[in-house]
Amino acid sequence: MTLKSLTLAILLLATPALAQPMAIDRNYEAEKAAEISTAKLQLATQPGSTAVQELNEAESTLRRLKDTKAADQRRKIAAELEMAITRLKIAAGAGR
Secondary structure, X not given: OOHHHHHHHHHHHHHHHHHOOOOOOHHHHHHHHHHHHHHHHHHHOOOOOOOHHHHHHHXXXXXXXXXXXXXXXXXXXXXXXXXHHHHHHHHHHHOO
16 A cells, blocks of 8 residues: 555545544543554554554554643544544554
8 A cells, every 4th residue: 555545545534533523531532542452452463563653653642632631632632543543443454
C-alpha cells in the first residue's frame, strides 16, 4: 500500500467518526483503551510487526487525553486519538 493510498484510507475511515458529536468522558476513554488493547493483541500474534510506532502513538495520545481537563483540548486530542487508532488498526490488519 502506498503512502498516498494509506493516507486516503485513514481520512475516509476517520472522517465520519470525527463529524459526529460525541461525549469525551471516561466511557469514551475506556472504549478507546479497549480498541488499542485489541490491536495490541493482533500485533502480538504477528512476529516482526512494524506497527510498534503506531501502537506507541495511540497509547501516548490516550494518556494525554486522560490527563487533559479542558473540554476544547479534549476534543482536539480525541480527534488525534481517532486518527492514531485508525493507523494502528490498518497496521495491525496489514500484517496478516
